[in-house]
Amino acid sequence: xxxxxxxxxxxxxxxxxxxxxxxxxxxxxxxxxxxxxxxxxxxxxxxxxxxxxxxxxxxxxxxxxxxxxxxxxxxxxxxxxxxxxxxxxxxxxxxxxxxxxxxxxxxxxxxxxxxxxxxxxxxxxxxxxxxxxxxxxxxxxxxxxxxxxxxxxxxxxxxxxxxxxxxxxxxxxxxxxxxxxxxxxxxxxxxxxxxxxxxxxxxxxxxxxxxxxxxxxxxxxxxxxxxxxxxxxxxxxxxxxxxxxxxxxxxxxxxxxxxxxxxxxxxxxxxxxxxxxxxxxxxxxxxxxxxxxxxxxxxxxxxxxxxxxxxxxxxxxxxxxxx
Amino acid sequence: xxxxxxxxxxxxxxxxxxxxxxxxxxxxxxxxxxxxxxxxxxxxxxxxxxxxxxxxxxxxxxxxxxxxxxxxxxxxxxxxxxxxxxxxxxxxxxxxxxxxxxxxxxxxxxxxxxxxxxxxxxxxxxxxxxxxxxxxxxxxxxxxxxxxxxxxxxxxxxxxxxxxxxxxxxxxxxxxxxxxxxx
Numbered sequence: 001x002x003x004x005x006x007x008x009x010x011x012x013x014x015x016x017x018x019x020x021x022x023x024x025x026x027x028x029x030x031x032x033x034x035x036x037x038x039x040x041x042x043x044x045x046x047x048x049x050x051x052x053x054x055x056x057x058x059x060x061x062x063x064x065x066x067x068x069x070x071x072x073x074x075x076x077x078x079x080x081x082x083x084x085x086x087x088x089x090x091x092x093x094x095x096x097x098x099x100x101x102x103x104x105x106x107x108x109x110x111x112x113x114x115x116x117x118x119x120x121x122x123x124x125x126x127x128x129x130x131x132x133x134x135x136x137x138x139x140x141x142x143x144x145x146x147x148x149x150x151x152x153x154x155x156x157x158x159x160x161x162x163x164x165x166x167x168x169x170x171x172x173x174x175x176x177x178x179x180x181x182x183x184x185x186x187x188x189x190x191x192x193x194x195x196x197x198x199x200x201x202x203x204x205x206x207x208x209x210x211x212x213x214x215x216x217x218x219x220x221x222x223x224x225x226x227x228x229x230x231x232x233x234x235x236x237x238x239x240x241x242x243x244x245x246x247x248x249x250x251x252x253x254x255x256x257x258x259x260x261x262x263x264x265x266x267x268x269x270x271x272x273x274x275x276x277x278x279x280x281x282x283x284x285x286x287x288x289x290x291x292x293x294x295x296x297x298x299x300x301x302x303x304x305x306x307x308x309x310x311x312x313x314x315x316x317x318x319x320x321x322x323x
Numbered sequence: 324x325x326x327x328x329x330x331x332x333x334x335x336x337x338x339x340x341x342x343x344x345x346x347x348x349x350x351x352x353x354x355x356x357x358x359x360x361x362x363x364x365x366x367x368x369x370x371x372x373x374x375x376x377x378x379x380x381x382x383x384x385x386x387x388x389x390x391x392x393x394x395x396x397x398x399x400x401x402x403x404x405x406x407x408x409x410x411x412x413x414x415x416x417x418x419x420x421x422x423x424x425x426x427x428x429x430x431x432x433x434x435x436x437x438x439x440x441x442x443x444x445x446x447x448x449x450x451x452x453x454x455x456x457x458x459x460x461x462x463x464x465x466x467x468x469x470x471x472x473x474x475x476x477x478x479x480x481x482x483x484x485x486x487x488x489x490x491x492x493x494x495x496x497x498x499x500x501x502x503x504x505x506x
Contacts, residue, residue: 027410029409029410030393030409033414034413037446038447039446039447042396043397044397072396302396305401306401
């Protein structure tokens with residue numbers, strides 16, 4: 001049995017095969033159980049040092065990575081841009097090379113520039129995990145969304161998933177679209193015309209102008225956070241207007257021909273893209289996503305840490321049955 | 324590289340051996356046999372533990388708990404071997420504190436799997452005692468670990484492999500010795 005090795009880094013889902021994505025999801029399954037134990041810790045990454053390098057504010061993703069690292073027994077350090085040498089003008093590569101000189105093993109990076117994770121991965125020996133780079137990708141978020149859909153619906157293939165909100169500027173949308181298409185889901189997007197990328201239909205994605213149509217079509221809605229800056233930048237007239245036209249509300253869901261599953265990557269703007277009755281209602285799997293996020297990140301760190309296929313091959317040739 | 328496969332036990336002999344092991348486990352546990360936790364190691368130890376538990380319930384009238392342990396995350400060779408394809412299920416059904424626990428595995432070789440299993444069990448609680456039951460002991464230990472209950476001793480060289488096959492996974496029950504001549 002050979003495993004589809006991930007290589008050194010996880011930068012996005014666009015570059016992964018369906019087989020690799022399924023492999024990560026399957027590997028995440030047993031990690032769910034570790035978090036249910038009284039002692040939520042396994043020694044798998046003992047002695048590994050992981051730096052969480054966050055050039056952009058993020059509480060949720062950073063905490064989720066940190067729990068995943070600690071539950072695998074890795075040693076972790078958090079570097080946030082504010083108050084560090086980054087603020088003093090040090091560039092990304094110098095920061096990373098300095099950290100690497102301290103003999104770290106992995107970097108989890110969040111950065112406002114698209115491509116920052118790949119740029120770093122090419123320049124350092126450590127494994128790099130993209131925790132969100134600009135408008136490019138946020139692969140672990142999409143993986144945890146896929147895992148949650150698989151948990152709830154039983155499969156991803158053939159499931160109709162509509163991503164709602166600011167598709168144009170969203171790395172979550174981008175990673176989700178790649179992952180869903182590769183696993184054979186049907187993908188739709190819904191949002192104001194000003195926030196939908198031109199030509200997205202060419203990827204095989206359906207475009208819905210009205211949220212009612214999306215709700216009628218979909219099995220799953222992935223409701224994105226509306227970045228409040230978008231309003232200031234003039235993409236939408238007002239938050240109230242957005243809620244009136246695109247808000248996912250209980251009344252709108254009540255008219256759906258089937259029970260929908262509602263995802264949201266958080267943090268939510270209640271009363272803007274989603275109303276509270278939906279967020280806290282029976283169809284919401286939003287907290288399940290948070291729980292799955294730790295299992296997915298544990299799986300990714302585990303797979304990257306052990307990813308030395310040439311040694312694995314040598315061990316298989318020489319060792320024989322394991323005992 | 325030549326490979327030849329030699330039958331050590333056929334299906335009937337495996338069943339006979341399991342009958343005997345079930346009795347050995349009950350005797351080993353003694354007064355604490357009721358409430359005993361039988362923990363199979365992924366993969367084939369899990370099926371063997373299930374079979375043993377059925378026999379213990381049917382023939383000895385003793386109700387026991389069955390658990391499964393995947394020791395992948397406790398291995399000491401992640402770097403060199405790389406991640407296993409898929410980590411199996413770990414399921415410990417009851418609090419193991421102050422209970423009798425017996426680890427069940429198919430083949431005992433270097434002892435490293437058992438070392439990992441002991442570490443993992445310690446993170447679930449502090450049993451009164453942990454015993455080790457293996458279908459086959461093939462020798463070649465690299466750690467000071469010995470079984471309490473053994474089905475069969477097999478003389479196997481370092482290049483050889485002992486395969487335990489179980490019907491649930493492999494379609495038939497058997498123990499086979501695979502010789503691998505010159506590299």
